[in-house]
Amino acid sequence: MVQVSLLRLYILRALYLFVVLGLAVMVWPGVIFREEPMELMESAVNSMLAAYWLLCILGLRYPLQMLPILLWELVWKSLWLIVVAVPQWATGVMDESTWEVAFSCLMVVIFPFIIPWRYVFLIYVKRRGERWR
Numbered sequence: 001m002v003q004v005s006l007l008r009l010y011i012l013r014a015l016y017l018f019v020v021l022g023l024a025v026m027v028w029p030g031v032i033f034r035e036e037p038m039e040l041m042e043s044a045v046n047s048m049l050a051a052y053w054l055l056c057i058l059g060l061r062y063p064l065q066m067l068p069i070l071l072w073e074l075v076w077k078s079l080w081l082i083v084v085a086v087p088q089w090a091t092g093v094m095d096e097s098t099w100e101v102a103f104s105c106l107m108v109v110i111f112p113f114i115i116p117w118r119y120v121f122l123i124y125v126k127r128r129g130e131r132w133r
Helices: 006-026 028-032 040-061 067-091 096-114 117-126
Strands: none
Touching: 006 028, 006 040, 006 067, 006 096, 028 040, 040 067, 067 096, 067 117
C-alpha cells in the first residue's frame, strides 16, 4: 500500500478547502441570487463549477480518492493558459476578459507543489489497470 504522510493529507485538504471557499464566494452568489436567466455557455460553466465544488467537498474527507479532480483541474487550466492565454499575451492582443480568466487559472501553479506525485505515479501509472474482459 502506498503511504502519504499525514502532513501531505492536511495540505491536500487545505487545497480542497481553498477551492471550496473560493468557488463558494465567486460562483454560488451568481447562481443563487440571479435575477435574469443565464446565457447557454455561462450556465454550462456554472454547472461544471458547481459540480467541481461538490467534488472538492468530498476531497476534504477523501483527499487521495479525489485526486483525479485536481489532476483534471491542473490539466485543463494548464492547457488553456498554454494554448489561449500565452499566445495572446505574447502578441499583445489579450483583452480584459481573457486577463480575468488567465488570472483565475493561474491559481493552478500551486497544484504541482501540493499533489503527491509519487502516489499519483504508483497508483495511476505503475499499478496494474482494471481488467478489460
